[in-house]
Amino acid sequence: MQAQIGFAHFLAQTDAVGGTLLAFLLLMSVASWYLIVTKALALWLEWRRTAAFLEIFWNAPSVGAVQRRLEDRHPDEPFSHLAWHAIVASQHHQRHGANRLNQAGSPSEFLTRAIRRVIDEDTARLESGLTLLASVGSTAPFIGLFGTVWGVYHALVAIGLSGQGTLDKVAGPVGEALIMTALGLAVAIPAVLAYNAFVRSNRLVLARLDAFAHDLFAVLTTGSHLGDTGTGAVVPLKPAALKA
Numbered sequence: 001m002q003a004q005i006g007f008a009h010f011l012a013q014t015d016a017v018g019g020t021l022l023a024f025l026l027l028m029s030v031a032s033w034y035l036i037v038t039k040a041l042a043l044w045l046e047w048r049r050t051a052a053f054l055e056i057f058w059n060a061p062s063v064g065a066v067q068r069r070l071e072d073r074h075p076d077e078p079f080s081h082l083a084w085h086a087i088v089a090s091q092h093h094q095r096h097g098a099n100r101l102n103q104a105g106s107p108s109e110f111l112t113r114a115i116r117r118v119i120d121e122d123t124a125r126l127e128s129g130l131t132l133l134a135s136v137g138s139t140a141p142f143i144g145l146f147g148t149v150w151g152v153y154h155a156l157v158a159i160g161l162s163g164q165g166t167l168d169k170v171a172g173p174v175g176e177a178l179i180m181t182a183l184g185l186a187v188a189i190p191a192v193l194a195y196n197a198f199v200r201s202n203r204l205v206l207a208r209l210d211a212f213a214h215d216l217f218a219v220l221t222t223g224s225h226l227g228d229t230g231t232g233a234v235v236p237l238k239p240a241a242l243k244a
Contacts, residue, residue: 015154021147021180025140025187032136032191035129040194043201049077054212063087063219078122078209082115083216089114090220108221115213122209126202130195137192144184151177 057079060066067087075081090111155174 017150018147018180021143021150022183024143025183028136028140028143028191029187032133032187032194035132036190036194039129039198043198046077046205050079053077053080053083057083078126078205079212081122082118082209082213085118086111086115086213086216086220108217111217111220115217119206119209119213123202123206126205130198130202133191133195133198137188137195140188140191141181141184144180144182144187147180147184148177151180 056069057066060069066083070080070084070087075084090107152174155177
């Protein structure tokens with residue numbers, strides 16, 4: 001009897017409803033793990049690229065030097081993406097003024113809108129996929145529980161028809177049905193942990209991006225991007241916090 005109890009025996013005994021639930025859990029697990037691996041790798045690469053870009057940006061002699069570098073190497077992470085669009089927006093308004101409604105306002109107002117738009121775009125990109133992880137984490141346990149209830153129901157029906165309700169007859173079918181609960185938790189737990197980790201990481205990225213946006217705005221609106229002290233010496237750009 002013990003040799004027949006297990007996951008393989010459960011698969012052999014399950015019906016169409018149980019098989020459908022198992023298929024859903026499998027798809028949810030594959031989708032969540034694919035998202036976890038790809039998103040974690042993308043965030044790791046972005047952290048490295050961000051550190052390299054910020055080092056280059058704050059040691060550049062001028063915004064023009066930063067712009068030339070970004071023209072040679074297209075922005076591939078949030079900070080360089082923000083810097084590129086902010087520089088382009090500032091230069092565009094200086095050259096062409098307010099020719100359309102979406103360009104109305106002073107140069108600083110136009111730059112502020114451009115920065116906010118880029119931050120919103122990066123926020124949406126960083127949060128992409130989190131809805132799927134949240135959905136998997138919240139629904140997988142209930143799918144597993146439904147499978148357990150369904151399996152226990154069929155086990156009790158089979159026991160009732162056989163007329164044998166002893167413990168050795170009940171333990172096997174009920175234990176196999178509980179496998180569905182374990183599978184639901186196995187799918188949900190990694191999704192919940194990954195969701196929380198990504199939310200914390202995104203919050204940190206956005207906080208740093210917001211601070212960088214304030215420094216970038218100050219650099220582009222105060223004229224400090226000229227990088228010339230009047231003595232012929234070129235001073236690298238520095239964050240506003242370091243200038244005080």
